[in-house]
Amino acid sequence: MSMITATSTNQEWVKVDLHIHTLDDPKDAVDYSAHELLERARALGFRVLAITLHDAVFDRQEVFADAAAMGILLIPAAEVRLCGAHVLVLNVTGEEIARLKDFDDLRELRARRGSSVFIIAPHPFYVFGSSIGARLLEEIDCFDAIELCHFHKGLFNPNRRAAKVATRFNKPLVATSDAHRLHAFGRHYTSIPKPPELTVESVFTALRTGPVRLTSPPASLVDLVSTAYFIFLAHPFRRRRKRRRLISSSLDSCALR
Numbered sequence: 001m002s003m004i005t006a007t008s009t010n011q012e013w014v015k016v017d018l019h020i021h022t023l024d025d026p027k028d029a030v031d032y033s034a035h036e037l038l039e040r041a042r043a044l045g046f047r048v049l050a051i052t053l054h055d056a057v058f059d060r061q062e063v064f065a066d067a068a069a070m071g072i073l074l075i076p077a078a079e080v081r082l083c084g085a086h087v088l089v090l091n092v093t094g095e096e097i098a099r100l101k102d103f104d105d106l107r108e109l110r111a112r113r114g115s116s117v118f119i120i121a122p123h124p125f126y127v128f129g130s131s132i133g134a135r136l137l138e139e140i141d142c143f144d145a146i147e148l149c150h151f152h153k154g155l156f157n158p159n160r161r162a163a164k165v166a167t168r169f170n171k172p173l174v175a176t177s178d179a180h181r182l183h184a185f186g187r188h189y190t191s192i193p194k195p196p197e198l199t200v201e202s203v204f205t206a207l208r209t210g211p212v213r214l215t216s217p218p219a220s221l222v223d224l225v226s227t228a229y230f231i232f233l234a235h236p237f238r239r240r241r242k243r244r245r246l247i248s249s250s251l252d253s254c255a256l257r
Contacts, residue, residue: 013191019176027054050077085132088120125158150188
């Protein structure tokens with residue numbers, strides 16, 4: 001699905017990816033750094049990114065400073081698990097994420113912060129990945145947008161259901177890479193018209209009001225095999241190895257006390 005929801009011959013567009021993981025992730029085993037991501041993003045012309053660690057906000061200020069120096073707006077964000085479902089929460093603090101335990105907490109955050117936060121339902125109808133599934137209809141008021149997942153080909157495309165829900169509830173679709181490997185970043189993204197000033201507020205406004213361009217080409221056969229290998233073999237092995245290292249490090253620290 002390579003979607004374009006707006007066209008213009010003179011409009012300058014800004015590339016945006018709001019769902020990316022790096023090796024800072026406390027749960028996933030990712031093998032590239034935030035700085036490697038920034039270098040690739042600059043080379044590919046991206047101007048807006050969100051590093052969405054699992055249940056933690058990426059807050060390394062030196063990386064934010066380096067991103068700004070490259071002309072990239074880096075938005076603090078997290079992929080939080082609520083009632084078994086993953087949710088992307090953008091422009092938040094670690095303290096705010098720590099207080100989120102269920103969807104009512106998410107509603108309270110929205111009520112308190114208003115349009116200064118942006119909440120996305122990631123890969124909502126995929127079987128794997130802690131997707132929200134049909135519960136999205138019950139909790140739709142919690143969300144600003146619905147993700148167009150990168151993993152699709154031909155008849156296999158749960159994004160079709162996501163698009164129907166987005167249309168029904170007048171929510172924008174947002175294409176992202178959900179990158180866990182560096183080469184996966186850069187092919188799936190959203191583009192917004194370039195605002196007079198590139199700020200968190202202007203990006204959120206552009207996403208909410210449109211128009212937007214969604215770039216998400218169908219997976220090749222190599223992509224399908226590579227992704228299946230990563231999801232079912234390589235990544236579980238890396239996560240187990242990471243957990244063993246963390247346990248070993250914790251035991252070593254206790255022994256030194």
